[in-house]
Amino acid sequence: MDPWIVYCDGSAVPNPGRIGLGVLLIAPDGTRHTLSRAPQLQACNNEAELRALMAALQELQARGARALRVHCDNSVVVEQITDTNAKPIARLEALFGEARALFQSFEQAELLWIPQHRNSEADALARAALGITVPRVVKIAKKRR
Structure with a gap:
């Protein structure tokens, strides 16, 4: 069973602030689908990331997906979902x-x-939901010789 490949991200501007959700879904046949939403919520970045994951999972259920591989750049969300021993975050439990x-x-x-x-x-989809179209600059440290 070939999985759906998913990339999800959330943004809060400022943090906490308005949130935007961005999701890229790639079907097993390679077809790409996107979600870009701005729920009328004020929240922190971790909640935005979690809500983006939930939006992706709900969309996949609606599409009848059975297998998936989800990619997320928020370590808190990944830990809370995958590690049964993770210390709970009371406000988001x-x-x-x-x-x-x-x-x-x-x-x-x-x-x-x-x-x-x-x-x-x-x-970019999460930021576009908030009307932010300027690309974020991510600096990657170079290895020193």
């Missing part, structure tokens, strides 16, 4: 519970952390 239940509803599901610079399309 109910949302994390919903996200875990959604995640576990798929036959095969994998959530992977990726560096921010490898998540640029989802980031």
Whole structure:
């Protein structure tokens, strides 16, 4: 069973502030789908990232996906969803519970952390939902000789 490949990201401007959600879905046949939403919510960046993941999972359920590989650049979200021993974040615990239940509803599901610079399309979709079209500059440290 070939998985859907997913990249998700959330933005809060300022942090906390208005949130934008960005999701890139790649179907097993290579077809690309995007989501770019700005829920009328004020939240922190971690909540924006979590809500982007939830939006992706809900969209995948609606499309009948059974297997998925999700990429997220927020280590807090990845840890809270994948590590049963992670210390709970009280303010977001109910949302994390919903996200875990959604995640576990798929036959095969994998959530992977990726560096921010490898998540640029989802980031651009999240920022575009907030009306921010200027690309974010990510500096990557060069190895010293």
